[in-house]
Amino acid sequence: KFSIIVLIFVLIEQIQSSDLFSNPIAISRIVKEEKLFFQSLYDISQDNPIYFNLLNKYLNKNTLESLIGTQSQEKNEDEAYGIEGLVANPLHVFSLFYRILILLPIISKELNEIKKEPGIPQETKDFLDSPQIKDISQDDLVGVTFALIRIQQAYELDPYDMAMGRLGTRQTNARLSAEELYEIVKILYYGSDRTYYSSGIEYALAITWLEGVIRLSFEDDLQDVFIEEIKTLLLEIQDEHDKHFQEPWTGQSLLQYPNEEFFVQRFNGNRDMTSKEMRKLEKETVNKFSNQRSPWGRDFFSICRGEEQKWAKRASSSSSDQRCYVKHFSNPFLLLQPAKIEILNENPTLVQIHDVVPFSWIDKIKELSINKIVRAQVAADEGNKKSYDRTQSNAWLQNSEYPNLPKISKYFEKVTHLSISKLFNDGSMVESETYQIGVYSPGGVYLPHMDTFNTDNELVNYENEFIGNRIATLMLYLSNVDGGGTAFTELGKVAYPKMGSSVFWFNLFSDGEIDTHLTHGACPTMYGIKWGRIS
Missing domain, CATH: 1.20.120 (Four Helix Bundle (Hemerythrin (Met), subunit A))
Structure with missing residues (x-):
């Protein structure tokens, strides 16, 4: 099962x-x-x-x-x-x-x-x-601060541009003051919370945001005392950066994500060196490894940005140039609504199916879910815990709560040739899990992971009956957002959210072994609320 x-x-x-x-x-x-x-x-x-x-x-x-x-x-x-x-x-x-x-x-x-x-x-x-x-609480301020930081990192935005309301190609009416940017710097430099469990102080990020504070301070004509304070702090953080510096590229070691402790080199007393110049040097270093895996944190972000991964051509294969097609699989049911399939990767299978669910159904699913939201957790040795690795809220919906939910399952059964809807009255027979409804706020992220269970005790239900592992994943997008793609870090591919579309892949090989090529993560949402459903 x-x-x-x-x-x-x-x-x-x-x-x-x-x-x-x-x-x-x-x-x-x-x-x-x-x-x-x-x-x-x-x-x-x-x-x-x-x-x-x-x-x-x-x-x-x-x-x-x-x-x-x-x-x-x-x-x-x-x-x-x-x-x-x-x-x-x-x-x-x-x-x-x-x-x-x-x-x-x-x-x-x-x-x-x-x-x-x-x-x-x-x-x-x-x-x-x-x-x-x-x-x-202060935890909430830290949470929304890290949301901004993830957006800035993932999409390589300038903190000053963000303070002026620019998020990628979108110009908004929002504005951040120099004092607000300074609060972000203080959380990065003085805060006890880290964005990744093994991370130290985010010197590089603090410097990047502090440069934005200085620029805004001059433009807003703030008091000289404040300007001198932040300029002195910039020198201090540069010195601390150099004092504790660790070479991030030695042996292609992992780079903490989304934490950024260090630039690619020390300042060595060069007070005129800016974070932009440091990032340019970093890009040059990354290009030296363009045909091999970079640290996975950098791969994740660059995939989120839609950048081509040269190494990824070895991880996936395709025998056809056809990327999109409409198919009814010789099923009368699908003659009226054939599957609009876009191939993201052929081997292993990764496809996006478009125009699956009517917008009116999506609105109803949201309405039914709205009173059930809880903070999502991640599994850990000490039990489930809340984490900045996964900043998502979710809920659960039963088929009985909305008549169209079984219809959605039936449709995907015809397309995927897998049993999704309930076939047996026996509670121990589990065709698919209950619909998991989740939401990512702006900046929300879920670091790369597999959807499969890794231990035998996870393969049984509450009555200790064997239910098996998760064969496949079908992700249905319920909103349009800026950013927020689903990045497959072993394939170098990204699926972009489109309201009413779904993404499908197999988690297991035919022999039941886990296919790690389908490791994936939720990219930070730059603007909008990302809604989705998992069952």
Whole structure:
């Protein structure tokens, strides 16, 4: 008996302390609460300059206009995306947590010191006393910070460009201040949380982001004291980088991902050397190994960017130039809806099947899942644990919860020739697992992994009955996003999310052995909420 895993990433809701950063529904509610809070202060400030001065002291004009509704956070995003539009932009999400954890305590203190009539509005008091706001922790700020860092790393973005609202080819209305970028640097350099369990201090990343702070500080005409502070810190981090430097390319050793402790060489007292120049040298070094595997972290990111992997030609093979075709497999059922198949890799099999599920069905799946979201975990020696290796939330849907779920399974049975829908009343007979619904917030990632079980005790159910390993994976995309591809690190291939399409591959050889060529990971989502389904 074997089971089939089908992946789908979807949005669900269950607010848990220290997990808010990975829960888009919870974040969207906080956005709405905060908007009411600042709107109440803005309304009362029209006749009370003391409140107006307080708002301007902590919020720039662009942020204030966005919060009080004189402009949408993104043009028409509320109308186009609903709740998702509120949290699709990782820059907005970071600013939200920054305001609540860094600025709100100061604002709250000053509000309590104001004795002037008419006093604090009730909406303001409600926000300050909200359990949901009090649940937000430093862990959440760290989580959204690492989300931005993953995006910057994976897609080779400039922190300054990001601060100006640019995410790849998308220009947004978001802006980050020099102080906000400085908070990111402090988390990288002083923080106790690491982005990878064996990592040290992220000197290289801290320097990269600190250069953005310095540029913004001059443009914003900040105080000389602040500018001198950050310039002194830059020299300190450069020195610490050189003091602890380790050659990352010796023996093609693994490079920690997504952590970046060191550049490709020391600064050696060259204070004019920039992070961009360091990255250019690094590219030249990488090109020396273009026909062999680079450290897997770098491969993962470059695959996410869609870059050709010269070494990958040895890992995959194809006997046909045909990449796309429509096929009904001589099945009458598929005559009305033939499979639109795109071959991503022929041997081993990796295909993307397009236009599978109607958008109305997708909306219903999301609606049913929305109240079940929990933070996903990864298996570890000490048991399941939350990890920055997998920043995803998920839930589970039964076939009985939505009549069209069995129809989806039946369709994929015709296309894959595998048993997916329930055939037997015997509970010990497992054709496929329950639909796993999951969601990646902006910056969400799942590092390269296999979908198979690795130990014998994982091949049995709760009654200790053998159920077998996962033969194949069928991943159904339920949204369109920027970035967020599924990268196959052993094949050098990437599948891009397209709402209503699915990606299919076999996890096992015909003899039941695991095919490690299908190691894959979820690339960071640059903009948008990535939804999917796994069963």
